[in-house]
Amino acid sequence: MVMEGRNVYIRSIKDDDMASIYRSCQDEEFLYMTGTSKSFTLDDIIKSYQQFSSDPTRYDFAICLLENDEIIGDLALLEIDQDNKKAGFRISLHSRNNVNKGYGTEATQLAQTFAFEELTLNRLQIEVFSHNIRGIKAYEKAGFKTEGILRQSLYYNDTYSDEVIMAMLREDYYKITYIQQDQ
Numbered sequence: 001m002v003m004e005g006r007n008v009y010i011r012s013i014k015d016d017d018m019a020s021i022y023r024s025c026q027d028e029e030f031l032y033m034t035g036t037s038k039s040f041t042l043d044d045i046i047k048s049y050q051q052f053s054s055d056p057t058r059y060d061f062a063i064c065l066l067e068n069d070e071i072i073g074d075l076a077l078l079e080i081d082q083d084n085k086k087a088g089f090r091i092s093l094h095s096r097n098n099v100n101k102g103y104g105t106e107a108t109q110l111a112q113t114f115a116f117e118e119l120t121l122n123r124l125q126i127e128v129f130s131h132n133i134r135g136i137k138a139y140e141k142a143g144f145k146t147e148g149i150l151r152q153s154l155y156y157n158d159t160y161s162d163e164v165i166m167a168m169l170r171e172d173y174y175k176i177t178y179i180q181q182d183q
Contacts, residue, residue, distance in 0.1 A: 003114060005106040010061040010114075013053070013074065017062045018046050020071045024094035033132040034092070035154045035161070057081070059114070063093070063107040072098045075111050077119070085122035085170075087115060099134065108142040116173045123169055129154055130162040143176045144168045 002011045024030055025040045052060050057080040063073035073093035080087040089111065093104055115121045126144060128135045140146075144166040152160035 003110045004066065005110050007066055007101075008063055008072070008103050008106050008110070009066055010063055010075065010107055010110045013049055013060045013062050015046075017071050017074070018042065018049065020094050021045050021049075021074055024073075024092055027096070029096070030092065032156060033129070033135060035129050035156055037156065052076070057087075061107075061111070063091075063103065065103075072103060073107065075107055077111060077115055077124070080119065080121070082119075085120065087119070087121055087124055089115075089124050089126045091126075104138050105142050108138070112142065112168060112173055116170050121170065123167055125165065125167040128164050128166060129156075130164055131159075136164060136166075139166050142168075143172055145172070 002009055019042070022040065022042045022045045025036075025045065031037070049060065052058050058076060058078045059080075060076045061074065062071045063075060064071050072095065073091065075089070075091040078088045078090065089108075091104060091108060091111070093099055112124060115124050124144075126139060128139060130136075130149075136146075145168065146164055146166050148165040150163040150165070153163040154161045
């Protein structure tokens with residue numbers, strides 16, 4: 001499955017993507033932004049994605065540039081609960097060279113289209129740590145709203161960070177989509 005935007009597209013994860021995902025898991029800043037203290041080997045990454053591919057409550061996508069098909073990140077809809085029409089969401093760009101260019105926001109919007117139009121979900125939720133200001137701004141730009149804060153839920157680099165719960169509802173998605181079509 002492929003969904004195209006203006007600058008990026010998302011497609012299903014392939015075996016060839018594992019090296020890029022692995023490299024991103026070695027970046028100290030990216031690990032800090034996600035609150036990840038565990039280190040991963042390439043084998044760990046491969047085994048995880050083999051498990052993910054057989055999980056019926058999860059979709060994993062590579063984020064690629066339209067201009068050259070380069071993988072620049074990955075995202076996932078996870079813990080999909082069709083009974084309650086909701087899912088979790090995560091996204092990661094693999095290189096600092098690709099941040100602040102709108103690629104993450106565009107990929108998030110493609111994932112929202114998949115979640116709300118293809119899967120007919122009602123709610124998409126993401127958790128982000130308060131020290132990840134860039135991430136919070138990107139999620140807000142994509143239409144997510146802050147719903148709550150788990151105070152000091154992460155202790156990392158000798159500092160506590162809050163966990164910010166953000167979500168987008170189907171009605172929010174359609175309001176934004178309708179406004180964008182009118183412009």
